[in-house]
Each structure stands twice: as structure tokens, then as C-alpha cells.
Amino acid sequence: MRKYVLFLFAFLPMVCFGQFEKYFEDATLRMDYSHSGRVGVEYFNVENFLKIPHWAGSRQNMTDELGLGVHKIEMIEKNTGKLLFSKGFCSLMEEWLTMPEAKTSCGNFQETFLMPFPKVDVRLLFYTRDDNNQFKLVAEEEFTPSQAEEVDKDELAKAIDLHIAAEPSKCLDVVIVPAGYTVSEKEKMLSDLKMFSDFLFSKPPFDEAKDKISVRGVEFFSSESGIPGLASSKAKFNELGVHYNTFGSERYIMTEQLWKLHDAIIGIPYDQIVIMCNSDVYGGGGIYNFYATSYVNPQNGFVLIHEFSHSCFGLADEYAENDSPAGMLSATTEPWERNVTTLKNFSNKWEDMIRDTTPRPTPCTEIYKDEVGVFEGAAYQSKGIYRPYQNCLMRSDVPFCPVCTREIQNMLESYTK
Numbered sequence: 001m002r003k004y005v006l007f008l009f010a011f012l013p014m015v016c017f018g019q020f021e022k023y024f025e026d027a028t029l030r031m032d033y034s035h036s037g038r039v040g041v042e043y044f045n046v047e048n049f050l051k052i053p054h055w056a057g058s059r060q061n062m063t064d065e066l067g068l069g070v071h072k073i074e075m076i077e078k079n080t081g082k083l084l085f086s087k088g089f090c091s092l093m094e095e096w097l098t099m100p101e102a103k104t105s106c107g108n109f110q111e112t113f114l115m116p117f118p119k120v121d122v123r124l125l126f127y128t129r130d131d132n133n134q135f136k137l138v139a140e141e142e143f144t145p146s147q148a149e150e151v152d153k154d155e156l157a158k159a160i161d162l163h164i165a166a167e168p169s170k171c172l173d174v175v176i177v178p179a180g181y182t183v184s185e186k187e188k189m190l191s192d193l194k195m196f197s198d199f200l201f202s203k204p205p206f207d208e209a210k211d212k213i214s215v216r217g218v219e220f221f222s223s224e225s226g227i228p229g230l231a232s233s234k235a236k237f238n239e240l241g242v243h244y245n246t247f248g249s250e251r252y253i254m255t256e257q258l259w260k261l262h263d264a265i266i267g268i269p270y271d272q273i274v275i276m277c278n279s280d281v282y283g284g285g286g287i288y289n290f291y292a293t294s295y296v297n298p299q300n301g302f303v304l305i306h307e308f309s310h311s312c313f314g315l316a317d318e319y320a321e322n323d324s325p326a327g328m329l330s331a332t333t334e335p336w337e338r339n340v341t342t343l344k345n346f347s348n349k350w351e352d353m354i355r356d357t358t359p360r361p362t363p364c365t366e367i368y369k370d371e372v373g374v375f376e377g378a379a380y381q382s383k384g385i386y387r388p389y390q391n392c393l394m395r396s397d398v399p400f401c402p403v404c405t406r407e408i409q410n411m412l413e414s415y416t417k
Contacts, residue, residue, distance in 0.1 A: 020059040023084050027117035028052040032259050035093050036108040044126050044139045051148040055116045056168035056269035060417045068314040068336055069288050070094050071128050072135055073113055078121040085115050089289035099247060110258040133333040156267030160217040162197035168269035172415040175270035176217045179242040180227045180235060180278035192296055193217035196276050199301025205405050212412045220264050227279040242275055244283055251283040253293040272312045286310030302397040313408050316340045318387040318395035320377030331384030338407045340378045341386050350388050350403040364390050372402055
């Protein structure tokens with residue numbers, strides 16, 4: 001396996017340029033890398049480049065204009081400096097940095113980034129937000145097309161079509177990956193895949209977006225049934241590394257084995273990953289443009305939709321009952337998440353949706369129960385961070401508020417162009 005060293009680099013990104021066919025093949029460049037560090041120190045180390053048949057993403061919206069996520073990777077044409085592709089995302093790294101151990105010891109996490117396969121030599125620029133919430137260039141990697149290892153057709157996973165809206169480049173493509181299902185549980189796995197697909201369309205605005213979202217599954221079997229990580233778990237091992245109790249949070253289901261996860265779905269068109277966990281114990285997780293997880297509850301898809309709204313749309317949690325270390329947002333800067341604010345730069349959020357007569361902050365009273373306002377308490381913090389509605393699916397099992405609904409609809413449009 002070839003390893004490439006990344007160098008710190010000061011660079012001003014150039015103007016973005018379109019024309020997919022001029023710069024890209026109909027193929028995906030998969031970059032596997034290690035993301036490591038501790039408080040104040042960050043490293044990227046590329047482990048592998050793969051060339052996979054077909055590109056599932058948009059061929060029109062090649063550069064990320066949303067400005068979401070803690071990290072961002074840009075693809076720059078080496079000879080001209082033109083911005084060809086970019087995408088924001090989050091990872092387990094920023095959550096690790098909130099742990100006490102991160103002050104003195106390094107965490108090391110697998111990450112995978114997908115981009116259209118370039119015809120030209122490019123630079124790959126890695127950014128992370130600084131203390132002022134601005135993207136800061138951390139590292140650079142050069143790539144030439146001949147570096148990538150081509151994936152053999154025999155290695156490609158076979159998709160199970162659950163709901164197909166349009167060709168991959170013109171819709172949001174979701175893949176559901178089973179975790180903790182044995183071969184003897186195949187029928188349950190297939191039934192649960194269909195149930196998860198149906199759940200994704202069960203609440204507004206998703207119920208009216210069936211023409212914008214395709215859902216596929218994949219067969220993936222485990223040697224042990226269930227999800228490890230809890231004292232009550234019968235399973236002690238999972239081939240995808242999926243487990244409860246991530247970072248000591250009992251109901252937080254995650255995996256650090258990103259490369260195995262992406263291997264399981266290689267060749268399937270996907271923009272977003274949902275891991276379907278074979279467990280009836282409440283739990284889940286979701287990280288923006290990383291993946292979502294959910295336990296299986298045949299009676300209710302709330303956790304699935306809530307976590308998917310983190311991973312696909314970058315929506316923040318609006319819980320605030322108890323201040324928690326899980327609250328990573330600073331009250332001194334404006335958060336990048338569109339459904340929470342510190343009022344530092346509120347004009348870029350939902351200010352246009354608030355009536356002139358509505359007070360700011362807005363009291364949590366019956367008068368404003370069904371109005372967009374500025375309600376204190378969000379992102380696990382009771383003070384200094386505000387949410388747009390008294391209650392919303394990003395807070396509890398109720399419909400999405402108008403602000404979150406608008407953000408979901410806007411992002412779906414970006415996938416369908």
C-alpha cells in the first residue's frame with residue numbers, strides 16, 4: 001500500500017470551473033486516509049487511491065457553495081489553479097477532540113473521501129475550521145491519474161434496488177448497509193431494508209421528495225447477530241466495526257472502520273450511507289457527509305430520520321435540557337449549522353422567516369408555540385445558542401420545523417441539478 005506525505009501549504013483557491021466532461025472521467029476517485037491528532041495538532045496521511053467505475057454525484061454542482069461542515073477538501077487543477085471540485089464534511093475527529101484524553105494523546109481515525117476522477121493532475125487541499133469558525137488550510141496532497149489502483153469488476157458490490165427516482169447524477173442516492181445480520185437472518189435483513197427505505201419517506205418533506213431520492217441496499221452478513229458495545233450485547237464482534245458506547249456514550253452507535261464500510265458498497269451509486277443496526281436497543285448516530293446509524297424499531301423511524309438529517313443535511317441537535325460535553329459549539333462565533341445560531345451573524349440564518357413583531361430571544365410560551373423565532377437552548381447547551389422553533393424533529397419525535405424543512409428542500413435541489 002502506497003503512502004503519501006501531506007505538506008502544510010498556503011494557497012488561495014481560484015475560481016471554480018465547470019464542464020464535467022472536460023476535466024473528469026465517468027469514474028469515482030476514492031481516497032482513503034488517516035486523520036489523526038490531538039488538541040492543537042492535526043495530521044492527514046493518505047493511504048490509498050482507488051478508481052471505481054462511474055461517478056454518482058452531480059455533474060453540474062461540482063463545487064460546494066453551502067459552506068457546511070467542520071472540514072472541507074478541494075480539488076484544484078495543478079497547472080491552472082482552477083477549483084474543480086469541493087465538498088464539506090464532518091468526522092469523528094472533532095468529537096474525539098472534546099474528550100479529556102485528546103489534550104495529551106493522539107486519536108487516529110480512518111476516513112474516505114469520494115470525488116469525480118480527474119483527467120488532469122490535481123492538488124487536493126485539506127481544510128479545517130479554526131477557532132473563529134473559518135476554514136484554514138491544513139495540508140495538501142498532489143495526485144496524478146496514474147496513481148490510482150483500478151477496482152476489478154469482480155470486486156464491485158451488487159445493489160438491491162429499494163426505490164429508484166432517477167439516474168444517480170440527478171438525485172440523492174442513499175445506500176443502506178446492514179450490520180449484525182447473520183446468513184440465517186437474510187429474510188429479516190431484506191425485510192428491514194425495505195422498512196428502512198419506507199421510513200425515509202415517512203415524514204414531510206421527504207414524503208414529497210420521492211422523485212429526488214433513490215435508495216439502495218446491499219447484502220452484508222456478519223458472523224455474529226447483533227451489535228456489540230453494551231453489557232447486554234450478545235455479539236462481541238462486528239465485521240464493520242459497528243458498536244454502541246462510542247466515546248463512552250452508551251447509545252451512540254458508530255464505527256471507526258471506514259475503509260471496510262466503503263469496501264462493502266464499492267461500485268454502488270451513493271451520496272449518503274445509512275448503517276442499519278440489527279438491534280432493538282435504542283441507539284444511533286449521524287455525522288455530516290460521513291454516515292448515519294440507527295437501531296431497528298418496526299414501530300417508529302424517528303431515530304433513523306433524525307440521524308439521517310445530521311448526516312445528509314448537516315442539521316444540529318436542538319436538545320438543551322442538560323448542558324453536556326457533547327455540545328461542541330462555541331457561543332462566541334456563529335455556528336455553520338443552519339438550524340442553530342448564536343446571533344453573531346443571524347442574517348445568514350432564518351431571520352427572513354421571523355415576523356417583525358416576534359421578540360428576540362423568543363420566550364417558550366404558548367403564544368409562540370407554532371411560530372418561527374429565536375428560542376434559547378440548542379446543541380446540548382441551555383444558554384447562548386438558539387433554535388428556530390420550540391419543538392422540531394431535531395429535538396423530539398414531532399414534524400420538522402419550517403426552518404429545517406427549508407434547509408432539507410434546498411439541499412435536495414442541489415443533488416438533483
